[in-house]
Amino acid sequence: MSTTESLTETESQLAHNLAITLVKEETDVNEVGKVIAYLRSIINEPDAGKRFFSYLKTLVNHGRQIGHSGRTAGFYRSIExxxxxxxxxxxxxxxxxLKILGWAMRLMRYYKVSPIEEISVSEVAEISERQAEIAEVISNNKFEIDQVIEATITAIKGNRVTYEILGTIKLTQKEPKKAASLNEGQVVRVEILELKDDGSIKKVRLID
Structure with missing residues (x-):
């Protein structure tokens, strides 16, 4: 799995918060790169996550011996x-x-040249709750390609229509030929065209 794959809302928020926290503590982005390289080297081990956290602890405990400058131990502490x-x-x-850390490192480079004081760490709890709701809907409903399902139109902007399925899953799609004849709050039928890896709906087609 490469770090260029797209993130879920929660993962994106975690990457943002990691990056903001580390930049505010003036952590060296190169040291973040080193811990990412370590995780990548053990990624296929069954206890990779646990070993990664043990490695961070070791870095903090032995930072003075390992570090090239007096500040390195502080960087390790911030990362841990x-x-x-x-x-x-x-x-x-x-x-x-690995995916979240890879994005956090990219964001650190971006935030370093941004007015960091204006950017705040966001609350992940709300998003996590939303993800949990979606996960529950996915686990209780097995979606299939070509399946026809009811959807409520929650927003129309130009030719972009937002469908809400089962009160939780929201998808926005272009409907250039049909948007003008649709209304917000209207219940329509859609056909599932594509599914994501986690079994949730990626793309639908209006059939009404």
């Missing part, structure tokens, strides 16, 4: 604290951790 705060829940999914 941020990972404990934002990645602890992902410990059993090392691939996801």
């Amino acid at each position: 604290n941020a990972c404990n705060q934002y990645l602890q829940n992902q410990q059993n999914n090392s691939q996801t951790m």
Whole structure:
């Protein structure tokens, strides 16, 4: 799995929060790169997540001996604290951790040249709750390609129509030929065209 794959809302928020926290503590992005390289090297081990956190602890404990400058131990401490705060829940999914860390490193480079004081760490709880709702809908409903399902139109902007399925899943799609004849709140039937890897709906087609 490469770090260029798209992130879920929650993963994106975690990457953002990691990056903001580390930039605010003036952590060296190269040191973040080193811990990512370590995780990548053990990614196929069954306990990779656990080993990653042990490795961070070792870096903090021996930072003065390992570090090239007096500040390196502080960088390791910042990285460990941020990972404990934002990645602890992902410990059993090392691939996801790698993906989030990879994006966090990219964002760090971006935030370094942005007015960082204006950017705040966001609350992940709300998004996590939303993800949990979606996960529950997916586990209770087995979606299939070509399946026809009811959807409520919640928004229409130009030719972009937002469908809500089962009160939880929202999809926005272009409907250039039909948008003008649709109304918000209208219940329509859609056909599932594509599914995501987790079994949720990726793309639908209006059939009414």
